[in-house]
Amino acid sequence: MVTWQLTIDANDPARLVRFWAPMLGYEVQPPPDGFDSWIDWYRSKGVPEEELAGDPEDLIDRIHDPTGRGPNIWFQIVPEQKSVKNRFHLDLYPTRRDPSLTLDQRRDLVEAKVGEAVAAGATIGRRSEGPSSYAVLMHDPEGNEFCIA
Numbered sequence: 269m270v271t272w273q274l275t276i277d278a279n280d281p282a283r284l285v286r287f288w289a290p291m292l293g294y295e296v297q298p299p300p301d302g303f304d305s306w307i308d309w310y311r312s313k314g315v316p317e318e319e320l321a322g323d324p325e326d327l328i329d330r331i332h333d334p335t336g337r338g339p340n341i342w343f344q345i346v347p348e349q350k351s352v353k354n355r356f357h358l359d360l361y362p363t364r365r366d367p368s369l370t371l372d373q374r375r376d377l378v379e380a381k382v383g384e385a386v387a388a389g390a391t392i393g394r395r396s397e398g399p400s401s402y403a404v405l406m407h408d409p410e411g412n413e414f415c416i417a
Contacts, residue, residue, distance in 0.1 A: 269312050273340040277350075278410060281343035288341065288408050289331045291360065297340060298331035306330070350411045358414045363402075375402045381416045382406065383397035390414075 289295060303309040305377045307320050320327065321402055332340045362381045363374045375397075382392065383402050393405035393413065403417035 273342055275342045275344050275374055276412065277346040278343040278412070279346065279349065281345050282325065282327065283389075284343045285328045285331055287390070289389065292331070292338065293333070293387060294338070294341070295334050296328050296330040297332040302356065305415045357412065360416045362416065371397075371400060372403060378402050378404060378416050385416065
């Protein structure tokens with residue numbers, strides 16, 4: 269069996285943790301068994317102390333699905349800024365569970381999630397609508413693309 273996590277490059281992992289955890293219904297991932305904090309775990313792996321300096325709240329970098337259904341997500345700190353379009357992205361579906369929704373109902377649900385994302389620091393890219401679909405391309409606080417449909 270293969271296990272996996274999604275790793276996303278980030279300049280400010282804590283900022284993306286604070287954005288994505290509520291967007292996905294995730295929580296900050298607790299440290300591995302035997303460690304009181306992720307800082308302790310990183311120290312055990314030999315990460316230099318200067319990389320662990322600062323407010324511990326700013327050193328959070330992992331989220332997980334509390335139900336265990338979704339993958340763990342690690343926001344890996346990198347020095348370079350995002351410079352090109354993502355090769356893949358997340359799609360959030362507040363409307364997919366109910367195929368009986370009208371287009372107006374879908375639009376309302378999508379726009380409610382868009383409002384939540386904007387309030388948390390996202391920006392709107394563009395909206396698109398088809399005969400029975402409605403979607404909004406968004407950018408997270410570091411510019412990573414995602415869709416709400």
